[in-house]
Amino acid sequence: xxxxxxxxxxxxxxxxAPVELRCNYSSSVxxxxxxxxxxxxxxxxxxxxxxxxxxxxxxxxxxxAEFNKSQTSFHLRKPSVHISDTxxxxxxxxxRAAGNKLTFGGGTRVLVKP
Amino acid sequence: EADIYxxxxxxxxxxxxxxxxxxxxxxxxxxxxxYQQDPGMELHLIHYSYGVNSTEKGDxxxxxxxxxxxxxxxxxxxxxARPSHTSQYLxxxxxxxxxxxQFFGPGTRLTVL
Numbered sequence: 001x002x003x004x005x006x007x008x009x010x011x012x013x014x015x016x017a018p019v020e021l022r023c024n025y026s027s028s029v030x031x032x033x034x035x036x037x038x039x040x041x042x043x044x045x046x047x048x049x050x051x052x053x054x055x056x057x058x059x060x061x062x063x064x065a066e067f068n069k070s071q072t073s074f075h076l077r078k079p080s081v082h083i084s085d086t087x088x089x090x091x092x093x094x095x096r097a098a099g100n101k102l103t104f105g106g107g108t109r110v111l112v113k114p
Numbered sequence: 115e116a117d118i119y120x121x122x123x124x125x126x127x128x129x130x131x132x133x134x135x136x137x138x139x140x141x142x143x144x145x146x147x148x149y150q151q152d153p154g155m156e157l158h159l160i161h162y163s164y165g166v167n168s169t170e171k172g173d174x175x176x177x178x179x180x181x182x183x184x185x186x187x188x189x190x191x192x193x194x195a196r197p198s199h200t201s202q203y204l205x206x207x208x209x210x211x212x213x214x215x216q217f218f219g220p221g222t223r224l225t226v227l
Contacts, residue, residue, distance in 0.1 A: 032213040043120075043204055043218035044157075051213055088154065092216075100214040106156040 002027050002095040006105035013081055014113050021076040021108045023091030030096035033074040035065055038088040050074065061085070086112045120205050120219035127195055128227050135190045135222045137205035144210035146188040150174060151202045163188055164210070195226045
């Protein structure tokens with residue numbers, strides 16, 4: 001079964017500094033990859049997705065992620081964060097071999113400090 | 115505008131009450147899901163449906179039940195709420211075909227006293 005690991009449960013970062021959130025998954029056969037953001041007391045909103053093609057994916061709010069098949073990773077980055085980026089971030093993997101079942105990581109809480 | 119709605123957003127009730135959390139989507143999606151999420155924690159799939167009259171239990175055992183009588187509507191019911199049911203409940207939907215990008219509602223935060 002697919003498993004998704006977000007290596008950092010919390011990431012404190014100063015405003016305007018870069019941030020990287022790490023995500024690794026277990027099966028590399030055929031996957032689609034997603035990053036979602038959850039603001040307090042809200043549902044999940046899609047940041048970006050990798051379906052095929054270029055391994056560097058750009059999303060909303062200045063975020064981007066890079067798919068690395070050999071390392072089974074899909075790390076999320078932003079070169080300069082804002083206070084408004086304080087939120088919980090979830091990596092998710094849709095495994096084609098398992099009928100496109102979506103598996104979520106445990107989440108990374110980003111706290112942007114002024 | 116295509117969207118997914120959940121009501122109520124917040125609910126505080128006493129132990130033993132029957133409750134129904136509503137979820138509706140206007141995107142015409144066949145697949146719908148319910149997740150349970152404790153504050154600051156990961157999502158746990160508790161129910162899903164691949165279409166009308168189709169419901170399945172998810173990865174996390176739950177005392178709740180669901181129904182899918184109409185494509186757009188996927189309500190979740192607790193017959194007798196307990197404090198252990200206190201949590202956030204998120205509803206999502208996705209297209210039948212494709213890569214299972216899921217669209218989420220705003221959630222219902224349930225507190226059982």
